[in-house]
Amino acid sequence: MSDRKLTIEYNDRIVRQFLIATLIWGAVGMLVGVLIASQLNFFKLNFSLPWLTFGRLRPLHTNAVIFAFVGNMMFGGVYYSTQRLVKARLASDFLSNLHFWGWQAIIVAAAITLPLGLTRGKEYAELIWPINIAVAVIWVVFAVNFFWTLAKRNEPSLYVAIWFYIATIITVAMLYIVNHLSIPTSLTHSYPVFAGVQDALVQWWYGHNAVAFFLTTPILGIMYYFVPKAAERPVYSYRLSVIHFWSLVFIYIWAGPHHLLNTALPNWLQMLGMTFSLMLWAPSWGGMLNGLLTLRGAWHKLRTDPVLKFFAAAVTFYGMSTFEGPLLSIKSVNALGHYTDWIIGHVHAGALGWNGFMAAGMVYWLLPRLWNKPLHSTSLANLHFWIGTVGILLYVAAMWTSGITQGLMLNATTENGTVLAYPNFLDTLNTIRPMMLMRVVGGGLYLTGWILLAYNFIRTVSGAQAVDGTVEVFVEDHPEQKPLGLFGTFLNPPVVFTGLGLVFACSWLFGGAALQILGITGTALCVILAFVHYQAKNSGWGEWYDRLLVNIAPFTVLVFIAVVIGGLIQIIPTVIMNRASNVEDRIEIPYTPLELAGRDIYVREGCYNCHSQMIRTLVSDVLRYGDYSRLGESIYDHPYQWGSKRTGPDLAREGGKYPNSWHFNHMENPRSMSIGSNMPNYPWLYQNKTDVAALTSKINVLRKLGVPYPEWSADDIAAQVATQSKTIADDLKASQAYVAQDREIVALIAYLQKLGKSQPVTPTVASAKAAKP
Amino acid sequence: MPAESSKAPVPRHGPSSRATALITPNRDSVTTIREDGSRRFLHPADVQGRFTTVRRASALALIAIYLALPWVKVGGYPAVFLDVAERRFHLFGWTLAAQDLWLLFFLITGLGFTLFLLTSLFGRVWCGWACPQTVFLEHLFRRVERWLEGDAHNRRALDAAPWNAIKIVRRGAKQLVFLVLSAGIAHLFLAYFVSIPNLWGMMCQSPGEHWGLFLFVAIATGILYFNFSWFREQLCIVICPYGRLQSALIDDNSLIIGYDSTRGEPRGKAGSAGAGACVDCNRCVQVCPTGIDIRQGLQIECIGCAACIDACDQVMTRLKRPTGLVRYDSTEGFLGRRTRWFRPRTAFYCVMLTVGGAVALWAFSGVRPASMSVTRMQGAPYFVAADHVRNQFLVRVVNKTTSPARYVITASDLPKETKVIGGEEPLEVGPMAEELRPLIVEVPRDHYTGTGRFQFEVNVQDQAHTFELKRQVQWVGPDPELLKEDASAK
């Protein structure tokens, strides 16, 4: 063995850049958050300007904090820790720089397009298709840079943090690409290929796992590096790392449907969503336990070290929100909490407490090391912590109170449960108005804390000399010791038992009678065999796993298999089965061209941020909004607009509820019709002309996607638009509401009046489909 | 921080043979989780002393309060009666409606800030002294255990003993008592939401009559029983978020329970040369209900119960040495410096508490014995008649008092000669009931000018004019100019 001594200089410049970006985008994202929270209180803060309305800025807030703030923080943390954990400099400076600048360009593009109303209309996936492609490309750049670095590593074995990074990179790529599949109708507009229930399922498969694999797994990896570093303590349990990593990445993917409980989503998916969310509790807490018990040995240091304070609090908040998550996934709890501020409180406990505090702890720990200068002020960092905790307390307490109060009021009935106790939605909204103010105070305090960090950052960095870390390694000149190969990867007890067990379990879940019996016996047999195997051979899976850890490709393949299963099992049946011909009961009538134009305005203005279009199978929903929504009633909706929050009432059956003139007055000034409403004014809808020209390519794309539109020419479409808009404008005129028929408000009214209009499905089709899903 | 004692490692095994059964905490593992992952039960030794006495007294007082709140009546209702079914919340004679439920916020944040302040000043006093988990566990369940199974030594012996008749009877009796106590606590908890008489009424009926509540109590009993008989301090170590946040909330000037290593180290038998005050008797470890050695510094498990203080003081007194080797003090205090009670942080919390209190007071004083809302009647936003333009509203008045009341509805700031129909007769609303009243506003076309957009006010007063509720309402109508053109065109 001829070992060479080598000095490696890490690329810490890129880490510094990402930290600075984190600082800036964190402040921007939180500032937008405070603004939109204020808009909920004071509608005038929408300024009656299109690009400043809540519906357009809320996507900006979510995208900014997820992809800009946490994204940059994650990239910085991943690059810093990975280089050190594998003792290698990042593979390519060019790719690193491309990654950084490409990501910043994407953020800027998002910050411009979202306020302009250019959106795909799906939460956390609002960016338009050219930006989607850019995101995918930059993500691949990140992946290549990362795996290339791993390939050049001087540390044969992979540390647990790296496992989490690998899971993040491959899963986010998969989620992002599938949920962004769309067909463009113009340079800035596209329709997603999925519609209705399929789109909802894919969306929350993505949306939920954006939380899982963008906001959780990379941050857990960062926790596994920075917490033991800062605490100067060993990690509490390696085997806990193994178990919670694999169970987390496998189970998380399945839990997406818990965002769609009690909706028109097929019940088997809802059941999977609920049960897998419950199963997720222990794996999530495994991560929390490992972080917490790692800190335990350094508990006395928490009093003085702000870094450890932030980490301890972050881990605690991670535990709280991963406890609350499964709780909210229980169908009956969800019936109360869903669509209310409780959910907002839940995500902010995670975002502010877990992500924000991990970011702060990491920044405070990194600053002195990257700029070779002590932190400007430890007491300011402590103050940041105190203000941050108070901010979270106010924010979360306000949202819990608000959500539970509104949920109880909306669900309350009187007269033996036959009549709603609060039939007027606004009564419930105005009850929680004070809480909306308190959340602004809480969020404002949290932002103040972040600004303290920014000040501390700038003071620390100014005049300091940036330093790059170095390490001396002994390169061993021999090939990889224990290549695993195909055989070693798959044909070994842990993988075989798990794989077979899963196959049998799935055949039990989904199979017919014979398959079910086979499945249940097979699953039981696998469990027993595995148990016997490991009892008999005392060594267990440790040795094989140690070998796996020095083989990146097999490891990555296994991770990919683990994360792909849940999605395949949930999405493929739904995409195949829920075609128009399979729909029971009722089916949507395709939109007329004018209604479609109105729908695109609805999407553009981000109405889905506050209004759902989904009447759940709950008594209170049905009493309030009408018959529960059927799966077929949104089957032509590209994108689906079921929504996830009801700041305003549900609109699934809005059509015909009010006269045209009501909507006309309401959109101009919602308070004129709904006393106490906090909805923005939309005066520009009365000026802008409906974009009829774009309808031709839109309808062509929708026809390609399976919406039964005849082959209309541009003139056909224009004629239809003209006829329908004239009818509406005339009706408005009869109620002394005067508007030209080519204005957007007319199209929007056409759309709103169409909501809930469906046709019955002929019984023959329905009976053919009477079998179980 | 003085770390000179690193020379004196804690022995992995105790000095005497009996001590081998005792715990030997270290900093790397959790005492209550054994190496094979199983649960290690703690058998804290008996302890006497001033803190224990005061703590027991305060715990009994707290239990008395928990019991009294749903029993004692204030103003016709139990002192605390959260009537979820009727959506009325009775607090010490005050009744709040669902519309006031948001005031709960002040309870949560008030509790939060108080906890922050108390922790920054006194460490985990809440955990050790007032948390229901500690109060019930230490002063109810562990007392039962002590009574039925004897002291720590006997309990350990019983643990080790084979399952003979005596052990089965003793353990069975204990579990039975635990189960009964858990059921009692679960019922007490429910009483806060249904009131004692209703609870009693339901208990006399078959479970099938109130299936949901029965299930709730059954599950709550199960959870409480599991917690108090088995889970115990694991809740504080792993589950409770406050337990985990506490050290982050403590700073160098906060009171904590600590060991004065300057005085205590090096440990040694009394009288041996060069030995410090600590005789390494391990009493502090034996009495600890969470299984730590306080001499290893403040740890995640410490709930601040002060048992080790009393234990050490007792030993020190017997040895005729000054007490306080283990004591309440701040990090600064242990270093021989003065504890700063007033710090920017405590001041900040005080300010937040005061501001919060003021806002809460303002919010509570804003709670009126009634509430009202104005909505538009469904249908067209306005109606144009030959001589007037009409808007129609519904006024909903909620009477939150326990007696019927009459309310006067008026509208103001309207154009001249506007007719307001609906306010002629006062609206009578039964106790705790809600009532609707249409309010029709007709603006004569002659006086319908300008932009056609104006705000007016709807007022609801009780008949005695003791309070007034107001709502700003937006008038809606056609553009007056266009309406005129339209009219002249016809």
Next chain:
Amino acid sequence: MSTPLNPNSLNEEPVRPHSYDGIREFDKRLPNWWLLTFYGTIVFAIGYWFYYAHTSLAPSPNAAIEAKMAQIQSTKLASSPVLDDDVLWKMSRTASMVEAGAATFKSTCVSCHGEKLTGGVGPNLVDQTWIHGGRPTQILATVTNGVAAKGMPTWGPVLGGKRISEVVSFILSKHDPAEPGMGAQTASTNPYNQP
């Protein structure tokens, strides 16, 4: 405060042989109760799935909501008798019904229809002209569903069935089945209508 023991002395606890950038790992067992929680949720999931997917004990969400709504419907019907013209006429001759109806009318309807029912914003209810039909069930339908174009609100969800039938009884008490348009001849066609 005291840190008597060097926190980095590992007390002979077993540490994994590897060190990553100085980070070492214990290999401690997980608390068994944590593992059992995990297994417990898996067992629950299996049981839950079995109960809902493989037994016929639990109705589907759609069937459940249909059943609940049907139950509400029957509760509504139970709280008021099957309403047809005849029953409503009978109710209008029942003093307690009419009194309750008068109270509701006074607080809710007087604004538009006048204290003496002679009309105002809304039409006269004591004359013999019925814009939306004068048969008792037609009046009931008008009150329940409203007349959006004229400004008569939908009272059904606001007042509930019982109070509406009382109000209609009150209005009918001012009329006689023999009046034109009030449809006495259609009464008693429903065999179930025994009050």
